[in-house]
Amino acid sequence: MTALALTIKETGIVEPLGLTWLRDSKFSLIAGTRDGLEEVDGMDGAVDFGSEFSTGDITLELISTDGLSKTEINTLRDTVIAYLNQLRDYGTLTWEADPDKILAIRLNGKPSRDVNILGAFKISIPLTCQPIWVGETEHTQVGSGTLNNAGTFETPVIVEIRGPCTNPSVVIGSYTMTYTGSLVSSDILIIDTGALTATFNGVNALAFNGVFPQLDVGDNTVVAATGGTTIFKWFDSWI
Numbered sequence: 001m002t003a004l005a006l007t008i009k010e011t012g013i014v015e016p017l018g019l020t021w022l023r024d025s026k027f028s029l030i031a032g033t034r035d036g037l038e039e040v041d042g043m044d045g046a047v048d049f050g051s052e053f054s055t056g057d058i059t060l061e062l063i064s065t066d067g068l069s070k071t072e073i074n075t076l077r078d079t080v081i082a083y084l085n086q087l088r089d090y091g092t093l094t095w096e097a098d099p100d101k102i103l104a105i106r107l108n109g110k111p112s113r114d115v116n117i118l119g120a121f122k123i124s125i126p127l128t129c130q131p132i133w134v135g136e137t138e139h140t141q142v143g144s145g146t147l148n149n150a151g152t153f154e155t156p157v158i159v160e161i162r163g164p165c166t167n168p169s170v171v172i173g174s175y176t177m178t179y180t181g182s183l184v185s186s187d188i189l190i191i192d193t194g195a196l197t198a199t200f201n202g203v204n205a206l207a208f209n210g211v212f213p214q215l216d217v218g219d220n221t222v223v224a225a226t227g228g229t230t231i232f233k234w235f236d237s238w239i
Helices: 070-088
Strands: 005-008 013-015 019-021 032-039 046-054 056-063 091-095 098-107 112-114 122-129 133-135 139-142 145-149 157-162 169-172 175-178 188-192 197-200 218-223 229-234
Touching: 070 098, 070 122, 139 145, 145 229, 157 169
Parallel strands: 005 091
Antiparallel strands: 005 013, 013 019, 019 056, 032 046, 056 122, 091 098, 098 122, 098 133, 112 122, 139 229, 145 218, 157 188, 157 229, 169 175, 169 218, 188 197
16 A cells, blocks of 8 residues: 655645645644663662654644535545545655655544534544654765765665675764675675664675764765775755
8 A cells, every 4th residue: 555645735735635724733843752761670760771752743633625515525535534544554744835854644543523514524633753854855975975964853874885895894974884794796785774774685784883873964974885886875854
């Protein structure tokens, strides 16, 4: 099933639902945080692992034009429900006024319909959203240089190293990622610092040193592996 992409137009219409969002819709102003505490058997208190950003909540209050017949309302209801079923997995939300930023959203609970409004279809849609807005455009750079994160929050990077090379080492800022071994021209090592994974030809790369740096806001100096080809891929991130 294809994930749904919602766009709030400057006119207030939410596409592809074709409904108008109301002012009593609720959007989180800033991302929430979640404290990492874990109880330890035989000890008083808990171990504090610090805080991390948590998902947020959005409630979209939407309404159709008025003057609809009962049949038209029922048809619209069925169409909207079909769309919302696609949001049981993560989809995306964008604002037409700020099209370069995308927020991951999914359905959080059961939408409710106001049946007391005559001649119109009104629905309340509860959503969960990820705390980070991500740029729509993926940036790519081949080789050493400067990677610019134009957002306001650190962002992960995917590093692809293609052979031939031996013991490739890649530097991002003050962090060095290394792999012990040789790559021929058909081999590919992929390091994903967001997913915290490193794979060699699709298999877990056990010879990787386990360093997964993020790109800071602004310019980040990177040094490619000696030999072969190193490709950096990233999206800007906002909080």
